Amino acid sequence: MKVPFVNLKEQFARLQQEITIALEEVFHDGQFIGGKQVNDFETAFGSLISSPYCIATGNCTDALFAALKVLGAGQGHEIIVPAFGWISCAAMTSFTGALPVFADVDNAFYTIDPADVARKITPQTRGIVAVHLYGQAAPVNELKALCREKNLFLIEDCAQAQLTEDQGKTAGTVGDFGCFSFYPTKNLGAYGDAGCAVTSNREQAVYFRRLVNHGGLHKDEHLFEGINSRMDTVQAALLNVKLKHLEEWTARRIALASVYRKNLEGVSGIKLPQTRPDSRHTFHLFVVRTQRREDLIRFLLEHDIEVAIHYPRALPFEPAYEDRHFEKSDFPVAASLQDEVLSLPLYPELTEEKVEHTCNIIRSFFAQE
Ligand SMILES: *Cc1c(COP(=O)(O)O)cnc(C)c1O
Numbered sequence: 001m002k003v004p005f006v007n008l009k010e011q012f013a014r015l016q017q018e019i020t021i022a023l024e025e026v027f028h029d030g031q032f033i034g035g036k037q038v039n040d041f042e043t044a045f046g047s048l049i050s051s052p053y054c055i056a057t058g059n060c061t062d063a064l065f066a067a068l069k070v071l072g073a074g075q076g077h078e079i080i081v082p083a084f085g086w087i088s089c090a091a092m093t094s095f096t097g098a099l100p101v102f103a104d105v106d107n108a109f110y111t112i113d114p115a116d117v118a119r120k121i122t123p124q125t126r127g128i129v130a131v132h133l134y135g136q137a138a139p140v141n142e143l144k145a146l147c148r149e150k151n152l153f154l155i156e157d158c159a160q161a162q163l164t165e166d167q168g169k170t171a172g173t174v175g176d177f178g179c180f181s182f183y184p185t186k187n188l189g190a191y192g193d194a195g196c197a198v199t200s201n202r203e204q205a206v207y208f209r210r211l212v213n214h215g216g217l218h219k220d221e222h223l224f225e226g227i228n229s230r231m232d233t234v235q236a237a238l239l240n241v242k243l244k245h246l247e248e249w250t251a252r253r254i255a256l257a258s259v260y261r262k263n264l265e266g267v268s269g270i271k272l273p274q275t276r277p278d279s280r281h282t283f284h285l286f287v288v289r290t291q292r293r294e295d296l297i298r299f300l301l302e303h304d305i306e307v308a309i310h311y312p313r314a315l316p317f318e319p320a321y322e323d324r325h326f327e328k329s330d331f332p333v334a335a336s337l338q339d340e341v342l343s344l345p346l347y348p349e350l351t352e353e354k355v356e357h358t359c360n361i362i363r364s365f366f367a368q369e
Helices: 008-029 036-048 060-070 088-095 114-120 140-150 202-211 233-243 246-264 293-302 319-324 332-340 352-367
Strands: 053-057 078-082 099-103 125-131 153-157 177-181 195-199 286-289 341-344
Touching: 008 036, 008 233, 036 053, 036 195, 036 233, 053 060, 053 202, 060 088, 060 125, 060 153, 060 177, 060 195, 060 202, 078 088, 088 099, 088 125, 088 153, 099 114, 114 140, 125 140, 140 153, 195 202, 246 286, 246 352, 293 341, 293 352, 332 341
Parallel strands: 078 099, 078 125, 125 153, 153 177
Antiparallel strands: 053 195, 177 195, 286 341
16 A cells, blocks of 8 residues: 655645636636735635735745844844744845844744743844744744743744644734745645735735835835745635635644554654644644654655655754854754654545554554564
8 A cells, every 4th residue: 555745636636627717717817916816815814814914925935034024133133943944934034134043942842942942032132933843833822922021023934834723823823923835735735836924913014015026015116125925826826726625624634643643652662743732733744753763764665655854954953054063962852853753644635544554554663673
């Protein structure tokens, strides 16, 4: 039984008719930047996650950059970002001229550790970027309180966390901005790059929209220098079709995660993902930890089960930050995660049977010797 790590073809097969109609409409209208489909997407997505302003962008990395700029990040400032995850938050911080300061993640939930954040705050600190990693809620309510006390901004990187919740609040609605990715394999994925930002601040929403549109709301307005990062009309049309299925797909991911849990609970040698109390984990990825990772990967591949590693190197240890001479002991949790994490296949189209099969193979691996 073959278990692929991703399978976007099956989702397309199920949506093909709706998608064809949506695409034909765009091509008939002949408008490929902005327009009805983009406006509709912004309204629908904002309302789905209960945020008053949603601005579509070309991708999440640009949304993070624009959010940092709108909130004033620049030369001489420090922004605290997690040491484990994707590079966008740290890289975009540097692109504003500010310095990314890494905080370690916590050992139970793998999201940024508020205690380490507190230790890293200096007079130069202007803000924090929290990442809801793998679909797990970062402790944004706790971080928000810290930000209020220290007068810092909070950005939520929700690229992996559509419909994640923490203490009853949807991911993206607690910070000053929430930034989302619709990269094809995300829980809500376009057929190419796409992203958006949400905020509840009207003025910052307008500033953001100008910033990603050459500094103006229309063609002949350039109030300041901006970038060009808009969601293609074609991608918006496709996302409008898929958005209607997001809640159902999310519920399916959560259900499949419990199938993994039920079948792997108690297997010694493997640590299962935990969900932060009073939160909703949307399982963009189902990530286990094991000290026998390389052998397990080989064994699973021999049995036609594809897995992946998110991520093989913690950010401070990437060549991009070589000049800062970080040591493993600076980020003990991130340093151990990079050697132990393993992502098992999980997507709505996966069957219970394949999840159970994968669990059986994993159990037989740990039963050896
Ligand atoms: C995918 C991802 C991004 C980048 O999103 P793009 O849309 O590809 O720019 C940023 N942060 C995290 C946590 C991601 O998973």
